[in-house]
Amino acid sequence: MDQTTSKVKNMYEQYPYPSGDPTIRAGFDIRLLLSYVAKKRGTDRPLQVLDAGCGRGPGVLGAASLQPNVMFTAIDINSVGLAEARANAQARGLTNINFVQADLMTLEGVEVPPGGFDVIYSSGVLHHLADPQMGLNNLTSILAPHGVxxxxxxxxxxxxxxxxxxxxxxxxxxxxxxxxxxLPLARALTEVADTSIFKGNYWQGTYRNPDVEFVDTCLNVNEISYDITSLWQFIDNAGMKFIRWTDPDAWSVDKRFKDPQLLARLKELSLTEQYRVIERLFEMPKLEFIICKADNYAAPVVTIDEIESSQFAVNPEASFSVEKRNLDHSQRIEGVSFKVRNRKSQTVTDPTLAQVMLLLTEQTTCFTGGEMINVLGQNGADKNSAIGVIYELLEKEIIFIP
Incomplete structure (x- = not known):
């Protein structure tokens, strides 16, 4: 183990990170992640996922509890965090996680499934390595050809x-x-920062964080960060390809800017240049994104001819709210709204779309576009209108094609 990795290991074993109970993180659903790319799996074996740097395991415990048919391998150099994660998994009866102490700089001890991992998840880890590029290159080498x-x-x-x-x-x-x-002086200085450089921004309140969170943020022994230019080079050097942001709205000039003249000028720029403007104008302390191997590519938009035969599913990251009023021997639907990930909740005003939303709130299995068109037809929508609704649901990320 190199000197930097040893220092990082010692820090996280003294202050095991992250704290907190199992959580449902963005990008937890493996079918959804794999739907973002064109290449598909050629086998029906159980999905194999690697959590590269699981810490105390809140993310992998949450993901594994919701996807019992997916097999997870969770690795970390932090023996203290791994022991806690393993104990939590056993207490919850989770048998689909294998915890392994391993170094991302070497991957020694990691058992790679035949053909590679379908999905690799690594949140807030590579930038603490002695050589982040080597870490990403190592992960690339054990990713399946269709994987992300x-x-x-x-x-x-x-x-x-x-x-x-x-x-x-x-x-x-x-x-x-x-x-x-x-720690004492650092906390005291951070409390002062709350009324100055941290006032009103993402970092306000940092001084109140528990020690494990505070040390990770303010006293970390090794880290590096990226801007768009260096991130693009980092991805390219690993032979990988950028597919999308975890939350595309945060990086969309259409969502971020309202002035028509400014927006028109921004849209003349390349996507890379648009992202460079956004990272300078808005607080983006984390870069969360999906990549695949260079010979793979983003899944194409389904064509009109493919709609009826295509299989769809409700996005597990979408949630619905239905406002009802109870009357005399009846019930009235007052409103329907939805939310995807951390975006603001949106109220549905179109009656046809609202009707579909009500159906989707109860949908837990896949369905075809033809089935949805038939249901919409029974509610008075013609075929073209029904297809338009399907495309709108896809665009809003309420449904996806597994």
């Missing part, structure tokens, strides 16, 4: 206020000193 990697890396522009604080902490207290001796 879901990554979260630190964003340089969105962390500028934090880095100013860290520089201040390092002036007060050498980063070579023991973490426990640095």
């Amino acid at each position: 990697i879901s990554l979260m890396l630190y964003g340089s522009y969105g962390r500028q206020a934090l880095y100013r604080l860290i520089e201040g902490i390092d002036i007060l207290s050498s980063n070579e000193d023991a973490i426990e001796s640095r």
